[in-house]
Amino acid sequence: MTRPVILWFRRDLRLADQPALAAAVASGAPVIPVYILDDETPRHRKMGGASRWWLHHSLASLDADLQSIGARLILRRGKSDDILSLLAKETGASAIHFIKHYEPWWRNAEKSLAKALPAGCDLECHDGNYLLPPGSVTTGSGGQYKIYTPFMRALWQHMPPAKPVPAPEKLTALAHWPTSDALSDWGLLPVKPDWAGGMQQLWTPGEQSAKARLEAFADKAKFYDEKRNLPSIAGSSFLSPHLHFGEISAASCWHATMAAGGSVDVFLKELVWRDYAQNVICQFPEYGGRNARDAFDRMPWRDLDDPAVKADYTAWTKGQTGYPIVDAGMRQLWATGWMHNRVRMIAASFLIKHLLIDWRAGEKWFWDTLVDADYGSNAVNWQWTAGSGVDSNMFVRIMAPLSQSEKFDAAHYIRHWVPELSDLGEPYIHDPEEHGVRPKGYPRKLIGHKQARERALGAFAGTKG
Known part of the structure; x- marks a missing residue:
């Protein structure tokens, strides 16, 4: 009999446009699809609670899709290189096919697997999670891009x-x-408790749902730039968790939308940003926990061990800051595992600059609560907001959440996620405390905008040496 081949799934949970699967099928051998729940290799970077909820449903969907074409999904738990080596010996597999991943722990796992394989079993690596293989887009001198625009x-x-x-x-x-x-x-x-009710209402993980999301968005893609910054309307693609778990490929998203016209190029550049983030972590594997700019190592962040600072941080996580647009976003995140992109920037900026709390604390919170928690994108976005990244916003450009709320017409969004304010009209809902209409059940601002700005700029001035 022909020796089987193993297909190792990770964040590529699809059957269409799946290069590792296509190569395994082309070999003519029986295919053993396997997913390994590996919390040992990533260690402190193991998936957070929201991602694990998504993973459960995505794996169930993938198994059903595999069974429809005559296969099934084998589930194992443990250290990936150990499990795959043992499975290769157990089945007599002639090869292991997989799509290459670029997070530092997966790069290490792939190296370890190459050393652990039994004789006669080959390791077949494929690219397919991004528009182009990370590292393949180089400068004229053959170097790697660090800045987004020339990379794009x-x-x-x-x-x-x-x-x-x-x-x-x-x-x-x-x-x-x-x-x-x-x-x-x-x-x-x-x-105990089941906190996933809001996620169940918004999301259906799996490849078929990803295709449906893409089809629905393709008809609206030409209006992307006009609507994506308005949290009160559904102008986003809602594809980010499907892309993160590889339920649909970036190439599929590009081809389905590229002829839409209008402002579709703005959406396509979001796909490019996703590639850019992977290129950054390829160059700086510790980007999720280390400042790219040395000056930020001297930043006098407020100490989370201080009870007052901890209370501010907790208020931010719970959406109790007294800034309606921030609170709406943080509550949306907790309920659905997702937050509108414009509001993500506002909420992140508020933690870093208004509360003067280290961006890494926010990155960790997003890692645990986002269904699309991606190491590269999450780290690059937080360091961009903080000003500490290789390509980033300037720290001294401090976002004003109250004016952002009014500018991007967030009233309906706030009423939905902060029901204490649902009876307020405009412009009062954007800043109820300033207008003297703050309901008793809604908190006062943790800090005023002017005071926060002055404190942040003073702290940043101390980093210059």
């Missing part, structure tokens, strides 16, 4: 990406499948 211009010269490849219609099945864990035994879903 260089990558754009290679677009569109290759056309997506359809899912296989059939997989060669094994006569006897390896043993598999039961998904329900992994405890990925919250139970």
